[in-house]
Amino acid sequence: MKIYSGLIILYLFFHLPLTGTTHTITNSGFNFIPNAITINLGDTINFSLKSMHNAVEVSQATWNSNGTTSNGGFQVPFGGGIVVLTEVKTYYYVCVPHAGFGMKGTITVTSLTDMNESIETSPKQIILHQNYPNPFNPSTTISFAVARSGHTSLKVFNITGQEVDNLLEKFLTAGNYTITYNPQTLSSGMYIYVLQSNGYTQRRKMVIIQ
């Protein structure tokens, strides 16, 4: 039965229906607003830009160096346009005329939906707060609370569901906890951190920028 319910949770984890949300990115001066966004696979991005700005996908290396060479990905024309992102990855893009001024942004696409929603039925049993800062480099702070004493774990998974870090696994008394997380070996991208205690599970997304 335990394995069975675990499989159901895994199924929910990976197969929640796509919502197809539209996210708008605008600009204020030489800044994309927001300049870092996390969306679900299949979501739409509506770039609504002033006429002197465009958005061209580039490689991470090009992005890092404020370059403008397209990587063959999306190319939103001056004034804006719509893109639908179909790969689970972090997209890097720049405004070609203003990349030299640092006008650039990232869009991280995850296949997971509703990750900020708890799937447990008594939300007050455990509370997992959004990490801060997020995105982060090199470290971030994760706070959580457990209403009852018990065996508790806080683990980090990549977006394919592999455990990549175990931040805590022990008996905790009821209370509030804060952990500073400084991943040494993880590459840039989205990760999921999962709190489990007394049979309750809560998870949230975080983004590492190396």
Ligand SMILES: [Cu+2]
């Ligand atoms: Cu621009």
